[in-house]
Amino acid sequence: MAGIRGINLLSGEERILKKRAVSLRAKELGKWLVLITIFYSIFVAIVFAVGMYLSFQINSIKGKASSLEEKIKSEQKKESLELAIKERVKEIAKILGSRIEYSVLVNKILSLAPSSDVVFQEIDFSKGKIKFSGQAANLIAMNNFLDKLLEEEKNSFSYIYLDSFARIKDGSYSFSFEIDFKK
Amino acid sequence: MKGSSLSIFFLRYEKLLFLTIIVLLLVMTWSFTIPRVKVILEGQEALKREKEKVARLETKIADLESLNDYELSERANLTLKAVSGEKNIFGVLLILRDQANENQLVIKKISVNPGEISEATASATKNSGEIEFKLEIEGSVENIKEFFNKIQKSLPLMSASNLKMNFSEGNAEIDFVLKGYYLALPKILGKIDDPLPKLTSDEEKILSEISGYNSLNLQTFTPVASERRNPFSF
Numbered sequence: 001m002a003g004i005r006g007i008n009l010l011s012g013e014e015r016i017l018k019k020r021a022v023s024l025r026a027k028e029l030g031k032w033l034v035l036i037t038i039f040y041s042i043f044v045a046i047v048f049a050v051g052m053y054l055s056f057q058i059n060s061i062k063g064k065a066s067s068l069e070e071k072i073k074s075e076q077k078k079e080s081l082e083l084a085i086k087e088r089v090k091e092i093a094k095i096l097g098s099r100i101e102y103s104v105l106v107n108k109i110l111s112l113a114p115s116s117d118v119v120f121q122e123i124d125f126s127k128g129k130i131k132f133s134g135q136a137a138n139l140i141a142m143n144n145f146l147d148k149l150l151e152e153e154k155n156s157f158s159y160i161y162l163d164s165f166a167r168i169k170d171g172s173y174s175f176s177f178e179i180d181f182k183k
Numbered sequence: 184m185k186g187s188s189l190s191i192f193f194l195r196y197e198k199l200l201f202l203t204i205i206v207l208l209l210v211m212t213w214s215f216t217i218p219r220v221k222v223i224l225e226g227q228e229a230l231k232r233e234k235e236k237v238a239r240l241e242t243k244i245a246d247l248e249s250l251n252d253y254e255l256s257e258r259a260n261l262t263l264k265a266v267s268g269e270k271n272i273f274g275v276l277l278i279l280r281d282q283a284n285e286n287q288l289v290i291k292k293i294s295v296n297p298g299e300i301s302e303a304t305a306s307a308t309k310n311s312g313e314i315e316f317k318l319e320i321e322g323s324v325e326n327i328k329e330f331f332n333k334i335q336k337s338l339p340l341m342s343a344s345n346l347k348m349n350f351s352e353g354n355a356e357i358d359f360v361l362k363g364y365y366l367a368l369p370k371i372l373g374k375i376d377d378p379l380p381k382l383t384s385d386e387e388k389i390l391s392e393i394s395g396y397n398s399l400n401l402q403t404f405t406p407v408a409s410e411r412r413n414p415f416s417f
Contacts, residue, residue, distance in 0.1 A: 022191060029197060033204060040208055047219045054226040061233040068240035069375050075247040076372070079379060081259045082250065083369050086380040088262035091311065091366050092340060093389050095266070099342040102359075103331040106348065110324070119350065126345035 105130070105181070108156060112148050117141030129159065133176035135168075142173045149177070158182045239376045246379040258390060264338040264398045266366045270297050270314050274339045275363040278397075279318070282337070286330045288322035291356075311366040319358045327355055338398035339363055 072079070102125070109123055109132060118141050120134040136142035142165075153160055159180040166174050267274060272295060283290050294317045320327070327348075334341055346359040382390070 026191075029200075033200075036204065036208070040211075044211075044216060047216060047223065051219055051223050051226070054223055054230060058226060058230050058233060061230065061237060065233060065237050065240060068237060068244060071244055072240060072247065072375055075244070078247050078250050078252065078255060079372055080369070081255045083372060083380055085255070085258050085262050086382060086386075087369055088266050088366060089382060089386045089389055091364065092262065092265050092393060093386065095340050095342060095364055096389065096392075099335065100344065100346075101331075101335070102343055102346050103328040103335075106324075106328055106331075121350055123346075123348040123350075126347050 100125070108152075108181075112152065113145055115141070118145045129178050129180045131163070131176065131178050133164075133174070136173045136175065138171070139173065142175065145175075149179075156181055236376050239378065243376065243379050246381070261338075261390065261394055261398075265340050265393050265396075266364050267339055268365065268368045270312075270365050271339055271363060272297050272314060275314070275316060275341060275361070278334070278337050278339070278341070279316070279361070282330055282333045283320065286322065286326040286333070288320050288326055288330055290318065290320055292319040292358075293317070311364070313362045313364055316361040316363065317358070318361055319356065321354065321356045323353060324350070324355045327357060333397070334361070336396045338393065338396045340393070 105125070106123065109130070110120065112118075113120065113134070117137040118134060120132060122131075122133045124131040136145060149157075149160060157179050159178075161178040163176040163178050164174070165176075168174055276293070279290065279293070282288075295314060297314050320330070322330070331343065334343065341364075342362050344360050344362065346357060349356045
């Protein structure tokens with residue numbers, strides 16, 4: 001079987017024109033391909049360059065950091081002392097803040113009975129509130145003491161409770177109170 | 184002749200050529216460009232972190248350099264006198280004895296249950312704590328008040344609690360609990376770029392307050408090289 005063979009019916013001039021058109025289109029296509037390749041290559045080159053610059057910067061700053069770390073390590077004694085001081089001062093602040101000033105409290109309670117007509121027998125701070133007991137020589141002394149206690153309530157006490165009050169054989173009076181200081 | 188056949192080839196396979204190039208660019212982008220861009224973005228983050236770290240380290244070095252070795256060592260010893268690194272039973276007992284003698288008080292009874300005192304295991308199990316001393320003391324009321332004042336202004340720091348006073352003819356008998364404190368020395372320093380813990384103004388006040396307290400010189404930190412040197416040593 002014989003193959004179909006194309007018969008060129010175009011005249012010579014037209015053939016040349018078509019060839020030129022084909023060549024122009026091909027050139028344009030080639031131009032685009034080159035442009036795309038160039039742009040992409042530039043983009044890739046930029047990415048590469050930025051990456052290189054960044055890793056150079058990271059390495060140089062890491063070098064700086066490690067030299068600073070070495071410097072800090074050489075000052076480690078100072079750091080450990082400062083840390084120990086800070087921890088201890090915090091603990092000291094807690095201790096100082098939680099201490100009870102017994103000498104002040106005892107003074108305040110004893111100052112309620114300045115004369116020898118009223119004497120204290122016991123002061124007990126061990127059960128949260130303060131308990132104290134004592135003896136008054138007579139009813140007037142007891143009354144004065146009670147007045148003083150109530151007067152002092154405004155400044156110092158948040159709670160006063162008369163636990164017991166009794167007259168004893170020798171004519172004196174025994175008492176016991178429970179009080180609490182204002183916080 | 185050759186150019187014209189290449190042009191015909193280009194035109195014949197125009198679409199295929201474009202497709203091939205686009206696929207090629209996509210493959211390159213996927214396998215090289217995107218990972219590289221990711222690396223750059225991560226690098227930027229890493230750079231930012233490193234810069235921040237360097238800034239922290241520089242601040243810390245400046246802080247460390249501003250500290251004076253001698254002053255630091257003095258302060259460290261003061262705080263260690265205030266709160267011992269271990270259970271300081273004898274420090275408390277010595278202060279008690281001295282203050283009782285000074286105030287003419289009679290110590291009738293002292294009892295203490297310090298528990299474990301072996302350094303290694305005690306500090307491993309508990310870093311801080313209290314030792315309780317139960318005491319019975321006798322003397323004049325004024326002297327007892329002075330005794331409490333002095334105890335409150337002594338190092339090692341102590342605090343009294345559960346006080347019970349019995350009065351008889353100007354004298355008083357007291358029983359109370361006295362607590363002594365201990366706090367183990369720090370064993371780890373934390374991260375190297377952690378900021379240096381500075382004392383607040385309140386903490387500075389506390390230090391200056393306790394520097395006026397009476398103290399026993401029982402324990403010291405290992406001396407640190409000092410800027411102050413003895414000019415007469417050769």
